[in-house]
Amino acid sequence: xxxxxxxxxxxxxxxxxxxxxxxxxxxxxxxxxxxxxxxxxxxxxxxxxxxxxxxxxxxxxxxxxxxxxxxxxxxxxxxxxxxxxxxxxxxxxxxxxxxxxxxxxxxxxxxxxxxxxxxxxxxxxxxxxxxxxxxxxxxxxxxxxxxxxxxxxxxxxxxxxxxx
Amino acid sequence: xxxxxxxxxxxxxxxxxxxxxxxxxxxxxxxxxxxxxxxxxxxxxxxxxxxxxxxxxxxxxxxxxxxxxxxxxxxxxxxxxxxxxxxxxxxxxxxxxxxxxxxxxxxxxxxxxxxxxxxxxxxxxxxxxxxxxxxxxxxxxxxxxxxxxxxxxxxxxxxxxxxxxxxxxxxxxxxxxxxxxxxxxxxxxxxxxxxxxxxxxxxxxxxxxxxxxxxxxxxxxxxxxxxxxxxxxxxxxxxxxxxxxxxxxxxxxxxxxxxxxxxxxxxxxxxxxxxxxxxxxxxxxxxxxxxxxxxxxxxxxxxxxxxxxxxxxxxxxxxxxxxxxxxxxxxxxxxxxxxxxxxxxxxxxxxxxxxxxx
Amino acid sequence: xxxxxxxxxxxxxxxxxxxxxxxxxxxxxxxxxxxxxxxxxxxxxxxxxxxxxxxxxxxxxxxxxxxxxxxxxxxxxxxxxxxxxxxxxxxxxxxxxxxxxxxxxxxxxxxxxxxx
Numbered sequence: 164x165x166x167x168x169x170x171x172x173x174x175x176x177x178x179x180x181x182x183x184x185x186x187x188x189x190x191x192x193x194x195x196x197x198x199x200x201x202x203x204x205x206x207x208x209x210x211x212x213x214x215x216x217x218x219x220x221x222x223x224x225x226x227x228x229x230x231x232x233x234x235x236x237x238x239x240x241x242x243x244x245x246x247x248x249x250x251x252x253x254x255x256x257x258x259x260x261x262x263x264x265x266x267x268x269x270x271x272x273x274x275x276x277x278x279x280x281x282x283x284x285x286x287x288x289x290x291x292x293x294x295x296x297x298x299x300x301x302x303x304x305x306x307x308x309x310x311x312x313x314x315x316x317x318x319x320x321x322x323x324x325x326x327x
Numbered sequence: 328x329x330x331x332x333x334x335x336x337x338x339x340x341x342x343x344x345x346x347x348x349x350x351x352x353x354x355x356x357x358x359x360x361x362x363x364x365x366x367x368x369x370x371x372x373x374x375x376x377x378x379x380x381x382x383x384x385x386x387x388x389x390x391x392x393x394x395x396x397x398x399x400x401x402x403x404x405x406x407x408x409x410x411x412x413x414x415x416x417x418x419x420x421x422x423x424x425x426x427x428x429x430x431x432x433x434x435x436x437x438x439x440x441x442x443x444x445x446x447x448x449x450x451x452x453x454x455x456x457x458x459x460x461x462x463x464x465x466x467x468x469x470x471x472x473x474x475x476x477x478x479x480x481x482x483x484x485x486x487x488x489x490x491x492x493x494x495x496x497x498x499x500x501x502x503x504x505x506x507x508x509x510x511x512x513x514x515x516x517x518x519x520x521x522x523x524x525x526x527x528x529x530x531x532x533x534x535x536x537x538x539x540x541x542x543x544x545x546x547x548x549x550x551x552x553x554x555x556x557x558x559x560x561x562x563x564x565x566x567x568x569x570x571x572x573x574x575x576x577x578x579x580x581x582x583x584x585x586x587x588x589x590x591x592x593x594x595x596x597x598x599x600x601x602x603x604x605x606x607x608x609x610x611x612x613x614x615x616x617x618x619x620x621x622x623x624x625x626x627x628x629x630x631x632x633x634x635x636x637x638x639x640x641x642x643x644x645x646x647x648x649x650x651x652x653x654x655x656x657x658x659x660x661x662x663x664x665x666x667x668x669x670x671x672x673x674x675x676x677x678x679x680x681x682x683x684x685x
Numbered sequence: 686x687x688x689x690x691x692x693x694x695x696x697x698x699x700x701x702x703x704x705x706x707x708x709x710x711x712x713x714x715x716x717x718x719x720x721x722x723x724x725x726x727x728x729x730x731x732x733x734x735x736x737x738x739x740x741x742x743x744x745x746x747x748x749x750x751x752x753x754x755x756x757x758x759x760x761x762x763x764x765x766x767x768x769x770x771x772x773x774x775x776x777x778x779x780x781x782x783x784x785x786x787x788x789x790x791x792x793x794x795x796x797x798x799x800x801x
Contacts, residue, residue: 174663181648188385188647198389359690360697367701410705413713430702437698438691452690459761493743496750503757510764578709582702654800657746661789661798665753669786676775679767 214292215275218268220308221289227316228309230287232263236279244273263309270296271304329625331448359451367440367589372402374588377635378642385646409584412577417480420574424478429575429582431471436586436593438464443596444518446606446627457518458510461597462503465552468590469495472554472561472571475583479574488571490653491554491561497660498558501548504668508541508675509534509601512684522605527612529604533685537675542602544668549594550641551656553587557648558656595637599630603637606630745797749789756785 201208210216222228232249246267251259280288288308298304338358342351376391376399383390391398417425441451442461454460469492476488512534513521531538550556561570572583599605606626610618651659678684763770763778770777792798 184647185643188643191387192381192384194387196384196387196389200389200392356689356693359693360700363694363697364701410709411713412709413715414706414709429706430699433702434695434698437701438694441690441694451694452687454687456761489743493746496754497746500750500753500757503754507757507760507764510761511767514765514768516761516765577713578705582705657800658798661746661749662793665789669782676767680771680775 210292210294212292214294215277215290216292216294217270217290217296218273218279218288218308219291220266220287220310222310222313223316225316226310226313228263228287228313229285229316230263230266230309231285231315232261233284235282235284236288239278239282241276241278242272242274244269245279262315266308267305268308269305271301329447331446333448335448363437363441363451367437370440370592371585371589372406374592374638375405375584376402377638378588381639381642382646385643406581409581410578414577414579417574419480421478421480424474425574428471428475428478429579431474432468432586433582435464435466435468435471436589438467439593440589442518443593444522444600444605445630446625447519449627450519453517453519455515455517458506458516458521458597458601461518462499462506465502465590465593466496466499468586469499475575476571479571481574484571484573487561487573491571494558494560494653494656495552495554497657498548498551498664501544501660501664501668502552504665504672505541505545505548506597506601508537508668508672511672511675511679512538518600518605522600522607525604525607527610528685529602529607529609531602534675534678535685537671537678538602540667540671541675542598544664544671545598545602546594546637546640546644548660548664549598550591550644551660553590553594555587555591556641556645557651559645560650560653560656563650591641592634592638595634595641596630598637599633603633604629742800749792749797752785752788756782 199208220228220230230247232247234247234249237245237247246269247263248265248267249261249263252262254260275290277290280286280290296304339351339355342354346354379401380390380398391401394401394404438452439461442453442457442464444450444453452460472495473488473492476484476486476491479485509521509530510516512530513524515521515524525533531542534541551558554561563570572580575583606629608618608621608624608626608629610621759781760778763774767774
């Protein structure tokens with residue numbers, strides 16, 4: 164009868180598939196495990212380059228940054244993480260110019276969505292893959308990204324023109 | 328081979344010299360009880376640790392590796408945690424039955440554990456109907472589970488316990504019949520005799536095809552009997568909504584948990600005893616020097632090693648296959664395993680009667 | 686001797702559970718809260734009686750199990766003496782088993798082995 168044939172064929176098919184499954188798991192048992200044993204491996208742990216760990220403002224060796232305080236990053240941030248504090252100064256030519264005084268970044272509310280980095284017209288800010296940021300109070304997470312005594316790099320602002 | 332009765336005799340003589348006669352028996356019983364408890368507890372802790380490590384390795388991760396070297400102290404801390412958890416009193420439960428269920432489950436588990444021959448002379452209970460007693464006693468555990476589900480005032484516990492009961496009694500049959508197959512090969516039900524008659528070759532080699540089929544059926548039915556592996560529908564329900572031990576907390580639940588792991592070990596140990604030679608070392612007829620080397624390894628290490636392989640296979644089942652539904656479980660048993668078992672039994676009887684075994 | 690050891694093992698089991706539960710009751714915290722005592726139904730209050738009737742399917746499987754388990758009990762003494770009983774014993778036991786296998790076949794065909 165067909166049902167008897169089905170009975171036996173389904174039985175042997177089933178048995179074969181079970182054994183195949185077991186061989187796959189056995190192979191998996193012996194593969195080396197990729198678990199990172201943090202913190203014992205801190206000495207040679209390297210995070211991959213595109214990992215978004217922390218926002219920094221790029222400074223060169225003369226302590227100059229590229230931020231013109233346009234505020235585009237502050238407008239693009241979905242979480243109000245960035246606050247750009249600027250002032251109007253008069254240059255020696257007599258022109259009024261906006262310069263950055265403090266670039267405040269609240270690390271506690273950052274989403275790491277990188278909308279700020281992508282919308283910056285001068286590539287002044289970037290993400291770095293450092294990830295050890297634990298502190299004991301929330302206030303310590305509010306960071307000022309421009310370094311002390313840094314100023315805008317002059318020739319870069321001239322060549323890209325007035326974009327704000 | 329080292330005979331453990333030497334040790335028991337020595338202890339007996341020492342006690343008879345030190346203590347008056349009526350106290351000697353009592354002291355011996357207390358000593359037996361303490362050794363049994365220590366062995367049970369250590370086995371349970373070791374098995375839980377092994378389960379977590381083996382499960383992790385199958386899932387491409389490391390298991391516990393922080394608490395103690397390679398995470399070996401993890402289970403001890405887990406047991407301490409379970410002891411200090413609160414035992415929540417539920418209203419409207421059948422208080423006597425609710426408290427009775429862990430007792431019954433542990434009694435069944437401990438009785439079965441004490442029948443197993445770990446080495447020559449190293450078993451506590453050695454009836455001449457040993458294997459029959461073992462099957463009977465594992466059926467008592469089913470009563471405990473049904474009580475647990477019934478006594479919790481919870482519809483889901485009841486359903487879980489009923490399903491678990493139906494599953495366990497069905498697979499009890501398969502276990503009984505596959506053990507029967509091996510009893511046919513041996514001619515005795517006493518466990519120490521079964522092991523000793525495997526001195527010239529393990530049963531899985533002696534009774535070739537039917538013994539192997541009986542072994543596979545026994546392993547499948549054994550994992551289903553202990554609610555493990557792909558047959559853990561009652562427990563899976565407890566991971567999702569409820570199961571027979573949902574209303575138990577803290578150490579109450581700890582007993583069910585421990586009993587499950589030791590039952591798994593008992594299934595593995597009985598498989599070792601019946602099919603793989605118990606504590607007998609591997610002897611290949613004709614290779615005398617090889618046999619002499621094998622004899623150096625103490626029998627209890629042989630037993631624990633073989634049981635460890637069986638336990639590994641049972642864990643392998645669990646982490647490979649998806650869970651079976653209740654109707655699939657029962658179909659597997661009544662329509663596939665039971666007819667195969669009966670045919671296998673007849674095959675074994677033909678082989679024994681016509682002396683076609685090795 | 687074996688029977689006394691059996692009693693010893695049962696008493697050990699009771700002692701294990703009793704002592705562990707006693708220790709747990711002593712060192713575990715206790716707090717009383719009316720909602721903690723209620724049955725668990727994923728957070729909502731329970732509806733209806735908890736001790737409800739259960740399906741007849743369980744009964745069918747229990748009866749089938751009973752039948753086959755009693756058969757297994759009768760098979761065990763025969764299994765011990767298969768060597769001595771030989772072919773005669775096999776024919777005799779075959780009569781017994783055929784009746785039970787007919788029972789299983791009947792249950793299979795009638796659909797008693799389908800769940801519910």
